Amino acid sequence: MKQQLRLSGSGGQGVITAAIIFAEAAVADGLEAVQSQSYGPEARGGASKSEVIVSDEPIYHPHVEHPNLVLAMTQKAADKYFIDLREDGLLVLDEQLVPKPPKFARAFRIPITKLAVEEVGKPLFANIVALGALVRLTQLVPLEAVRTSVANRVPPHTVEPNMKALRVGWDAAGKGMEKQGMGAFTPKAGAGGAR
Amino acid sequence: MSAEQTAERSFERYFRANRLPHLWCPGCGNGIAMKAIVQAIEKKGLSQDDTVIVSGIGCSSRASGYMDFDTLHTAHGRAIPFATGIKLANPKLNVVVITGDGDCTAIGGNHFIHGCRRNIDLTVVLFNNNIYGMTGGQASPTTPLGAKATTAPYGSVDRPFDACRLAEASGATYVARSTAFHVRHLSDMIAGGFDNKGFSFIEAMVQCPTAYGRKNKMASPAAMMEWMRDHAVMKAAFDKLPDTEKSAGRFPIGLLYQSEDVDYDTAYEVVKERAGGAGK
């Protein structure tokens, strides 16, 4: 079992933090995990990409070759980072911030940032809303381990809204899965399958 | 040897007799400033075992080799960073820095102002001879306007630094100046620096007859010392001078600035306390 996830957006949206939390939860669950990132000089704006590989075996090459899942939180990120997504992979998009979804059969749209604003109160929580959705969609790591990691990684006074954000994302993904009539997304392992 | 003579030469125990004579030219002011430092050390009763002398590169900075303490002859301009590391690693040590005008205010200028800013508990004595002596008389950041040097053969047009004002503006908490002519006064100024827990800066004006004097119509060491005698004015008197006289080459000596502020060691103890590592 080896799963490769790519989380992308613009600097400041928190995709790197979301990826770290995902990887940390995987480690807590006894899996091997590596997390890496690439980013420009901007602390805010610009393109930001973070990758997580989760496996039950040692991980050598530390970067994603052909992702099983791509999350894009902006149009620019969607256009740039879904290119090498495996055919049987899943593309998760912010419904409002990616108005022109790339042509990909297995695209899953969630109003991530809208939910963060309307349900949690600030766009700041969009990354954790997205994380909640990814946890539900992939079912690679237990929600409880993710909750623990969130609590460790975010500023203490924001733990409560972040927990809410996680739940909002989890629920939104569940609702969407129901609507599309899909079960838990279980992408196929292996190195091949790139389009 | 009489008891009186012994007392008079008691400073000798602070020198490494086997490393003398020094390499400075006859008539150089560096030896006077070096002796003023050990007399200040003696006056304040600083232990030889707990005092470290740190120097940079240049004529002045050879002083460390002659002094019987733990001594460190660093790289050009870098004495203050090395001294900062020593002081922070072992705050019980008294750390004295000997530096020159090129060492301290040119290549080491950035370290100098940041040492002042941190108010790290060092006593920095700048031997200011207005010239690069060891390399043979090139203009330094304290070479006066119009003065000649091998790299300013038509007279220097680079505006000079006032190192004391620089120290004050940068956050030093004790700033004083004296000259090789005013020997006791110089030693007192240095001793005053030992009393200050923080960054103490003492500018010692010293003559360089070989590389500076000969080029600037002061061929003899005595002439240079006379110049210092005639142009140095005690601060209180200097402050009362009309501006026209202040600008006539005169400069103030004495304690120029002093303030109370937290030194870096003390400040970092607070950091350790906040982090929960105090006393570890």
Added chain:
Amino acid sequence: MTKARLMQGNEACAEGALAAGVNFFAGYPITPSTEIAETMARLLPKRGGTFVQMEDEIASMGAILGASLAGAKVMDATSGPGFSLKQELIGYAACAEIPCVVALVQRVGPSTGQPTAPSQGDVMQTRWGTHGDHSILVLSPWSVRETFDASVLAVNYAERFRMPVILLLDEIVGHLRERVVLPEHVETYPRRKPKKTRAEGYQPFAPDDDLVPNVADFGTGYHIHVTGLIHDETGFPSGSPAVTAEAIRRMQEKIARAGEGIVHTEASFMEDAKWAVVAFGGTARTAYEAVRTMRARGGKVGLLRLMTIWPFADAVIARLAKQVRGILVAELSYGQIVHEVRRAAAGACPVALCAKYNMKAFEPAEIVAGIEKLMGGDVK
């Protein structure tokens, strides 16, 4: 063993240093090494140590050398541009024999280059960056866990040989987060102490049996003199040709004498290998993946990973060159370590280069392609 946790390479560098007894760190912010300084700023005061952010990279180097002379175990961290500035005082530390560790997290150069992108282009800078002749010790780990170990080893070697040791990371490993289980206890090398008193004729720079002097710490009553001028056993400058030659010889010999024990390498799939990949740091992980792919296709390919970069693994490469039909060196630069591999292989087999310098780390397929090209039609 401690609990498994997710840790970044730069964090592991700091944790390793702390475990090895580092109690003084001076630094200056620079991508991609900054997390090392940030971790030290957070953890050192908790443990009674001292962190100071200096005004530039030269100053931070000066501060660690001063602290080391005053008895502290010290580290500094930087990236390529900062390392260039530190060269002056790395040379000082070599000449004055001051134990210190400098972590260098490589990024694309020259100059400001590409600050956030991976590279391995500082290999030669670590060896030949200072003026003059001296030996150097450079370690380059390939994982977060090994970064911890290499950091401990770097501190221990710095103390043992009284010299600067460079912990050469790349952005791949420095910024990588992965699962680690750290040891509860590590072996540490204590500060060397004088074996004689002043009255017994102690000379601070007289070499011990291993050619390393037992220099007294400042503040212990020895009144020593330390200088970056060439000096004799007393520590004082000397203008003697014989003293100069001996000082320079000893700076080289103390490392040469330590022999292969300090040259760490790791061989994978090498027993029956007819072809070899040589790589180090983050690139070695990708090379490992490439070698596995070749093995799955029946290719007799192995990996030799260099962990000690300097002194170079001359003997290991010489043996390797006699075993295999060809060597591929994969490195994220225009080609640096490949020159050393060629030199050490001494013509015993062809040495090809798989170079990459476009801001991107290697992908396994690129190294696979390099191996296939080297092998020609040979698939065994």
